[in-house]
Amino acid sequence: MALAKKSSPKPAPKSAAPAAAKRPVSSKDALEQKVFAALDAFQIETPSWGYADTGTRFGKFFQDAAAIDLNDKLADAGQVHRLTGACPSVAVHVLWDFKPGEDPKAVAALAAKHGVKIGAINPNLFQDQIYKYGSFANADPAARAAALEHTLYSIDLGKKLGSRIVSMWFADGVNYPGQASVRARKKRVEEGLIAAHKRLGPDQLLLIEYKPFEPAFYATDIADWGMSYLYSKKAGKKARVLVDTGHHYTAQNIEQIVAWLLDEGMLGGFHFNDRRYADDDLTLGSIDPYQAFRIFHEIHHHAFDNGGKYADIAYMIDQSHNDKSKIEATIQTVVTAQELYAKAALVDHKALAALQDKNAQLDAEELLKSAFFTDVRPALRAWRKSKGLPLDPLAAHRASGYEVAAGKERAARRKELGIVQGGSYA
Numbered sequence: 414m415a416l417a418k419k420s421s422p423k424p425a426p427k428s429a430a431p432a433a434a435k436r437p438v439s440s441k442d443a444l445e446q447k448v449f450a451a452l453d454a455f456q457i458e459t460p461s462w463g464y465a466d467t468g469t470r471f472g473k474f475f476q477d478a479a480a481i482d483l484n485d486k487l488a489d490a491g492q493v494h495r496l497t498g499a500c501p502s503v504a505v506h507v508l509w510d511f512k513p514g515e516d517p518k519a520v521a522a523l524a525a526k527h528g529v530k531i532g533a534i535n536p537n538l539f540q541d542q543i544y545k546y547g548s549f550a551n552a553d554p555a556a557r558a559a560a561l562e563h564t565l566y567s568i569d570l571g572k573k574l575g576s577r578i579v580s581m582w583f584a585d586g587v588n589y590p591g592q593a594s595v596r597a598r599k600k601r602v603e604e605g606l607i608a609a610h611k612r613l614g615p616d617q618l619l620l621i622e623y624k625p626f627e628p629a630f631y632a633t634d635i636a637d638w639g640m641s642y643l644y645s646k647k648a649g650k651k652a653r654v655l656v657d658t659g660h661h662y663t664a665q666n667i668e669q670i671v672a673w674l675l676d677e678g679m680l681g682g683f684h685f686n687d688r689r690y691a692d693d694d695l696t697l698g699s700i701d702p703y704q705a706f707r708i709f710h711e712i713h714h715h716a717f718d719n720g721g722k723y724a725d726i727a728y729m730i731d732q733s734h735n736d737k738s739k740i741e742a743t744i745q746t747v748v749t750a751q752e753l754y755a756k757a758a759l760v761d762h763k764a765l766a767a768l769q770d771k772n773a774q775l776d777a778e779e780l781l782k783s784a785f786f787t788d789v790r791p792a793l794r795a796w797r798k799s800k801g802l803p804l805d806p807l808a809a810h811r812a813s814g815y816e817v818a819a820g821k822e823r824a825a826r827r828k829e830l831g832i833v834q835g836g837s838y839a
């Protein structure tokens with residue numbers, strides 16, 4: 414830990430500046446300044462699918478307040494943004510959120526009505542029967558053509574909506590050895606990604622997500638960050654890697670992957686969640702807040718080494734809550750992300766570099782830990798106060814009665830529409 418040097422107070426310099434300007438910066442002020450600067454620049458996108466009913470294949474536990482349609486999802490996202498001031502955009506999954514032929518302008522207007530905008534566009538390349546053996550990687554040219562057509566449609570949708578990110582997640586993979594040529598599948602994915610990349614507008618980015626397993630359990634076509642990296646490089650200059658924190662083996666060092674991608678200028682964005690075993694979609698920081706802190710530390714550290722310039726990273730949440738209230742869990746996630754991002758901003762990078770240069774491992778580790786254990790919550794409240802936001806977004810959400818009202822209205826609407834909540838594995 415860097416200790417402040419004790420020194421005798423210097424005589425005040427003679428100047429005509431007003432008294433307030435001469436006030437020495439206390440450590441509390443310095444901490445607040447760092448936290449404010451970090452939070453001002455930190456926005457996190459919420460997922461439309463996180464507001465709707467979801468579950469495991471063994472069952473769903475329904476919530477009256479779960480969103481039924483895109484209007485509900487955008488309204489819920491608007492509520493989260495109103496209370497946190499940090500979530501101005503909503504990621505969408507094209508087939509879950511857009512009816513065929515839907516007017517993108519009307520959707521953009523609907524989002525604006527709820528105080529948000531449409532963020533990352535996620536093509537759905539997994540749910541149609543034609544994708545049983547994959548989409549871009551499929552040996553069947555008809556499946557590949559369908560996947561490319563939907564991807565190009567999604568890219569065009571992004572252009573019309575003024576959305577920058579096209580986020581590609583592939584369920585492609587095989588379940589049995591010998592079922593397919595791994596190399597042939599790799600080449601087909603490359604071809605598809607190159608074709609998709611060609612369609613991007615000047616401001617659009619193609620993010621390529623990886624996942625080691627599920628739904629395929631023998632060989633997934635984009636299983637890790639190295640594969641995403643190579644595919645991105647082959648696709649073109651506007652392709653980057655998307656790191657979903659849940660998509661790693663249990664002991665994997667995610668922050669090291671993040672540091673490498675930052676150093677290569679290839680980190681495009683995150684899907685945040687936490688996990689105990691695999692892709693569990695648990696609330697960010699619920700299992701291992703220190704891991705999320707370490708990821709954020711790599712980002713701040715990289716910026717420090719780059720003269721204060723932060724990498725262009727899309728921060729997104731990818732959580733589907735089956736048992737927690739969806740809006741509450743989303744607010745909890747945003748607040749947790751802000752706390753951990755702010756804590757990581759407190760690391761004294763200069764002091765850390767000096768310790769690292771001396772191989773002072775214990776002191777360097779303690780320096781990191783001292784930032785992690787700093788209570789930033791008072792500074793976060795001060796930041797919220799300065800923005801006219803509720804000091805406690807979760808309490809404000811509960812006090813607003815939003816969810817109770819949404820629950821009543823949506824339950825009645827479900828009845829009217831004949832939507833039966835039910836269903837399980839078989």
Ligand code: PSV
Nearest residue numbers: 462535582622657684692731
């Ligand atoms: C796949 O598991 C994934 O992480 C992708 O990002 C999808 O877009 C999302 O989950 C859907 O829930």
Ligand code: MN
Nearest residue numbers: 622657684731
């Ligand atoms: Mn994801």
